[in-house]
Amino acid sequence: MYYSFVSGATGGIGRAFAIALAKRGCPLFITGRSQGKLSALKSELWNINPSLKVESYLCDLQIEKKRKELLAYIDSKGLKFDRLINVAGVDTQLPFKDYTEEKILMQIRVNAESAIILTHELLKRRAKSMEIVTISSMSAVSPMPYFALYSATKATLYNFFTALHYELKKDGVKVTTVLPGAVPTRPDVIEQIKAQGVWGKISVKSPEFVAEKSLNAVRKNKLKYIPGGFNRFLNFIMKIAPKRLVLRFIAHRWKKLRKDAF
Numbered sequence: 001m002y003y004s005f006v007s008g009a010t011g012g013i014g015r016a017f018a019i020a021l022a023k024r025g026c027p028l029f030i031t032g033r034s035q036g037k038l039s040a041l042k043s044e045l046w047n048i049n050p051s052l053k054v055e056s057y058l059c060d061l062q063i064e065k066k067r068k069e070l071l072a073y074i075d076s077k078g079l080k081f082d083r084l085i086n087v088a089g090v091d092t093q094l095p096f097k098d099y100t101e102e103k104i105l106m107q108i109r110v111n112a113e114s115a116i117i118l119t120h121e122l123l124k125r126r127a128k129s130m131e132i133v134t135i136s137s138m139s140a141v142s143p144m145p146y147f148a149l150y151s152a153t154k155a156t157l158y159n160f161f162t163a164l165h166y167e168l169k170k171d172g173v174k175v176t177t178v179l180p181g182a183v184p185t186r187p188d189v190i191e192q193i194k195a196q197g198v199w200g201k202i203s204v205k206s207p208e209f210v211a212e213k214s215l216n217a218v219r220k221n222k223l224k225y226i227p228g229g230f231n232r233f234l235n236f237i238m239k240i241a242p243k244r245l246v247l248r249f250i251a252h253r254w255k256k257l258r259k260d261a262f
Contacts, residue, residue, distance in 0.1 A: 001053065002127045003029040005081050007061060007118060008088030010037035013135060013183060016207035017085045018045060020215060027053035029079065031070065031088070033060050055079065061088050061114035062106050071121055082127035086115040086134040086157075093147050093259035103260075104149065111153035116160060129172040131218045134161045135210075138181045138203075138231055141238050145251035158224070165223050176218040180210050181231040203230050 004021050008014040009030035018030055022045045032038050038056045045054050055077065059070045090107045092099075115134060123130070137154040144151035158177050165175040181203035205227040217225035226232045238246055 001027055002080050002082035003027045003053070003055065004083035004085065005029045005031075005118075005122060006085045006087060007031050007114070009056075010034055010041055011087065012207040013180075013210055014085070014087040015041060016211035017087060017133075017215075019048065020208070020211045021083075022048045022052050022054075025049060025052065026083065027055075029055040029057070029074070029081070031057050031059045031061070033058070061118070062109035067114065067117060074125065080125055080127055081122050082129065083131045084119060084122050084133070086118065086132070088114060089135065089154075091150060091259060093150060093254070093257060095146055095255075096148050099149065107149050108153055111150070112156045112160075115157060119161075119164070123168075123173070126173070130174070132161070132164070132173065132175045133214050133218045134175075134177050135214075136161075136177050136179050138179050138226070138234065140179060141235055142243075142246050142250065144254065145247060146254040146257070147250075162223060165221075169221075174218050174221040176214065176222050177224045178210065178214045178217070179224060179226045179231070179235070180205060181226075181228060181234070183207055183210060203228065203234070205231075 004026045006014050006018050006021070006028065009018050010032035014030075014032070018028055018041060021028055028045065030038060030041060032041075035058050038058060042054050042056055045052055057070050057073055059066050061067060088110055090110045092103055092107055094103075119132060119134075134157055136158040137151070139147060139151040140154035140158040142151070143155075158179065161175055161177040165177075168175055183205060210227050213227055214225055226235055
């Protein structure tokens with residue numbers, strides 16, 4: 001038996017992936033930072049599919065010691081994986097001068113380091129074939145003033161997993177990087193989307209949409225997937241527009257917004 005590993009499973013997108021996979025009858029291994037939320041999600045998954053195999057493990061992925069304990073637990077159970085969904089992330093949004101060192105390290109470790117390390121380790125514990133989905137962001141398409149650290153970590157994921165897509169082709173591993181735009185997950189995110197008016201409305205896609213379409217994309221071994229026609233159009237425009245103009249536009253839109261909810 002092979003499991004689908006979902007990091008950040010108790011968040012909006014992670015939960016959507018877990019539910020989508022439960023409906024398909026895929027055995028699941030879920031992680032998160034809240035034991036209460038993990039237990040509630042397990043109950044929800046069993047309501048969907050009472051016979052579903054579900055393993056869970058409480059883990060703060062920014063902490064190396066905790067990641068090693070997670071891997072030791074996996075090995076103690078002799079678990080192997082045919083799917084890895086890297087979702088866990090920190091979306092703190094502040095001018096860089098307003099960060100603390102602790103928050104800088106947290107965002108780098110959760111967004112980039114943990115996804116790369118988990119991928120490296122679970123590739124050692126994989127089935128003959130494997131699918132890897134990693135949630136990056138439209139923020140990875142361009143540097144983002146006032147959202148600089150988040151966009152940089154998401155660009156790291158995009159660049160790394162794009163390269164991995166080609167490295168692992170011959171090994172039976174499919175790798176797709178997903179670049180969502182606005183996704184209504186937590187209440188603060190929903191309010192921020194509303195505050196963007198029409199722009200937010202036309203870019204938004206639900207967690208369920210992102211999860212289902214991403215699973216379809218990795219099955220076809222697509223290099224990347226951008227949910228929503230408007231977001232794909234925006235990606236094209238940002239590629240061809242002068243970089244200075246793009247940066248000025250982003251800075252104007254984001255300089256007054258702050259998000260420190262993680």
